[in-house]
Amino acid sequence: MNRIDVALVNPPFWPALHSSLALGLLQGGLEARGYRTRQFSLYLDLVERLGIDPYLKIGELPGVSFFLGDWVFAEAVFGPDATRDEAYFAYARQPDRPDRKVQPLPEALLHLARDLRDEVPAMIARWADALVASGARIFAFSNVFQQAVAGIAVARALKQRLPDCLIVFGGANCEGPAGRVLIEAFGAVDVVVNGEGDLALPAIVKAFLEGKRAEIARIPGCITSETPSDRTVPAQAITCLDDLPEPVYRDLYADLAARGLSETLQPSLVFETSRGCWWGAKHHCTFCGINAERMAFRAKSPETALRQLKNAVKAHRPDRIFTSDNIMDVKYLETFVPMLAEAGLDLDIYYELKSNLKRQYLATFREAGILSIQPGIEALDDDILALIDKGAHAGQHVRLLKGCDEEALECNWNLLFGFPGERAPAYQRTLALLPLLTHLPPPADFTRFVLLRFSPYFERGANYGIKNIIPDPAYRHVYALDDRQLHDLAYYFTFQHDAADANLLPALFEKLSAAVAEWKKAYHYTMLMAGEGEDGELLVLDTRDCAASLRHRLDRATATVARAIRDGATPAKLFEKLEGALSKPEIAAALETLTASKMIAHVSGQYIFLPVEIDAYAIGGRQAMPALRAFKRDAFYKAFPEIAPFKSRRLSA
Template sequence: MKLVLVAPPWNSLYRPSIQIAALVALGTEESGDPITSEYVYLDWFEFAIESLGCDPAQFVTVYDTIGEELYGLGVGDWIFGGALPPVGDRDETSTRDRYAAFLHERGVSADLVTCVLSLREAAPRFTAALADRLVETDADCFGFTTSFSQLVPALAIAHAIKERAPDRLVFLGGANCDRPMGEAVMRAYPFVDGVVQGEGEGAVTAISAARSADELVSAPGIVLREQGTLRVSLPVVQSVEATPVPRYDEYFRRLRRLPWSDLITPHVALPFQMSRGCWWGEKMQCTFCGENGSGMPYRSKPGRQLVHMIRELTESQGILDTYAVDTILARSDNGLSALADAEVDITTFFEVKANLGPRELGELRAAGVTMVQPGIESLSTGSLKLLRKGATGFHNLRFLVLCKELGIDAQWNLLSAMPGESPGMLEEQLRLIPFISHLAPPSTVSKVRVDRYSPYFEQPAEFGIELRGPEKKYEFIHPGRDEERTALAYSFEHEQTVQQADHETMLTLRRRLGARVGLWKKLHEQSRFSYRFGPGITVVHDHRPHVGRGRHVLRGWADELFRSLVHGGRVGRAIGVVSEKTGTPEADVRSGLREWTECGWVHVEGMRALVLAVHDSRRDELGRAAELGGRSAQR
């Protein structure tokens, strides 16, 4: 069958869809009919600007806000809900009023709500025109990738195609169709011919080779309709070693036709994938994480493929910024050393664990990693244990210090309200934050959610959780489908059944934490806390707002102790060595360390201590990365 793979809104404008680009690449290696792609989120971007008559540069921000920041309110899905057939006696005016009130109550600005309402009015015209064009391709089958806010846009376009050409097949796949969610899509939306659960290579290869839907009954991961019921073929966990390099040619062809491509092209990063699943999740899944669904088993390509893949992507498109979609960086054989030795100006992004040390982070920076998403989540070791993060507050602070030192942008979130959280866990973070205003603040502060596939969802009673049903946004995303809404939903309302502290006390502390992080963000750009080494001295520059102590020159035991705790050290050992080396009584050294702890020069946790200042070696970041062991040749 001739297959067209479709990437619907609200995929990031700056990222070609790796989901369809990797599957399109199969068409060059496997037998079967051609596989082509359509980046219709770029079509929607152009249509929306012309329909609303708005400034393109302003609408870029609106698009990003809807696609990234307002996903939790269902905005992107709701906009396209008006293009689907009404359910029951739904009144559009009432629907718009109720949803506008829902957004206002959650702090969305009046101007943005007005824009959202206008976009919903425009969406049916867009889906109709797009469906006309897609049907004209004479494709036998249309496959839609869906994650985050792409489900309802995909359904709206698929329905418009089926209205015009009932004989054409429409399939949906991606995160929104994994396990029970995919079967719920089939039950709730009868115009969908099938869904693909799990990883899509085997299913897409089968669809391309088939002559009819009847030949797909045994294809891996496909759910089909059969005599009024659903026929489910279980997904297969794929090997990733032989997966082809994604083909992004069609994205760039479409981008070049966009009248305002100059707003997007300078910021494009090319997605790639070296691994699937999560090696930490295999060992101990984080309590709140539902990311991998049925794809938790960890599989990784050999590290030698990294340089080859990035070289092929960047040479073919002339783009030097890249973006790993891996859930987590491989522990070993990840290819970073070879990428560092290539000495090219390619930059990339990885998700990593926050317990990486100086050598590992030096290797990352030397390889061109300029942004990371570490799973920090909290600066309290107690909270991290509750979340099963496999790291401590010490690890997370060391990570932030090293990222600042190496010029790596650390993008992280701060979570609270997890089951078992105590006042002390919040209070220790409130005390700490004024001392680390020079380090990267979290992007958001939010309450822990209960997402499908997470341990919180799968074993709620074990964590003292009672599920209360889907989040309220799903009433607007899937109206009139009460019996299916729970199976369609990914995020759920919940209550904690075991209250370990006074509710008002915890609420007050969480509000204070949010306010203090807000101040952290405001003060961050003006905050400086660094040190430089000299011959037998250390010069500390402490210009942190409200707590800074100015310039200090450390000599003798103070110089030795400070150096021994850079990037972390054992307290007892450091004190003993410094005392013996300088002839200073251990009590005096301990007193000095205690003073440094009280003024936030050093963070002490258990038997370890960490200097919170950042090394200003006056070397460029790559030179510093090489010094930390990040370049294997060290020429």
């Protein structure tokens, strides 16, 4: 192995289904400045040892509630503590939490984690020896999700072997007061970068290799033992993303090939087109803590984004592209997305974006290969959406779910509850709405929101009636730190607040949880589809549990109204749209028919026709979608055999 200047270390439990954009960008930036680097994907040892599914279950799925991946390495950092371990296992088996229902960890998973912990000392020694053999004197560690404890353990082993080396930590677990805790509680960590490392890390490397180690403490964003306790300056942020290098992923793909993992583990290629959040800069969603102190929105030019994406696809031929953006640049809807569609790259791309999308953009997403979106829906009631400052209304969310189904887009979303100020009527309305939507993409879960550091609920909790904010109990079972250090290190918290409808809400939450569970089961075989019949009729197949009838023939007048509210319309807009075509009594009668048959939702002051166009099911989609959509399409034509598929056409506006 050629000797290098900087080792970029990716410890367990990195989310193995993704490449590391941060390390890829840092590697590109360092190499552009002439430094020799290599990425060390230490977590791949555990993927090999455990298999990908057990690895993910230990390192990701327990998530905020258990930190099982951190626990595996805790003894190597904090020393043996049988009492603490017993308390952890008791909590994992019976997580008695007043704030949320949490399923206990399976015994098999706990036994696997315990067995793995016995192997940790040998693993750490092997990793440290390999890092020392690289010749590097600077070791920059990724520290996100459940990487903190493993990273500290490896850093200590490095310091034992190379006392004069420089250990640098960066990532989401280093931001705010957490960075100072890493310095004061764990002596092996020399420098913590608070914020973006694109400019900070090259400056650190330059100072260290030039023998000017004392200057590191003065680099913006760097926290060292010399940094005053009242001073935490964020790192200098990149203002023009076009100036960033293209991320380097060659070491990851080489490691996968060398280990024979290229077929069994095909991580998504993580790509970046923007940073920050343009909506959050105007109205910070009350529960969101993602952007920390870097809310300012910056986006690559569409030309740069497309060029770099083409280069990455050519170099690595990934099965999937996962964009790291918190929110798509709204300008991209008219620039980057159409350009991507025209490029014809045949991609499978995941994007996060704002939920108030107009339907016309969804077809372009599909053509561009943006097949999976996370639109941040969170709620299906206007009162809740206003409460959390989402900047969208429930009608837009219903239309988006329908549009995603029609365009074969995977829609990733959750229904959240537990917000300060929520009232029972909002959830009663949601409960009444859900049975109408079971043919549309369901939420992943109905779950209580988690209080995150940096969110308005955390930073200004008193303004929302939030009190007794304490770190999630899992931290205490893993980290042997004092109360102040635990509080500063934590990102997830529990809290209390006085709910106005405390006597009504728990029962509503139980009903909604059951309704969402039923929705998730029902979606794959539930249909509400409409196709054009003869003489202006609409034919509707309805297999929802709430269906008034299996088959419907909507006469010309009713079908005309249905088409007019296909994408939603207020009563006033509807009457205006159909003026001269139908009389007001005819429109009112049609609305009554559609309401009685549960084919329309009345949300946000709008009527929305809920059936999905049958022709839409000719579009395949990703993964299992094509077979599911073909099944539903065939069911429609069996219900209405008089309509041949070739005669069907999209509903006219």
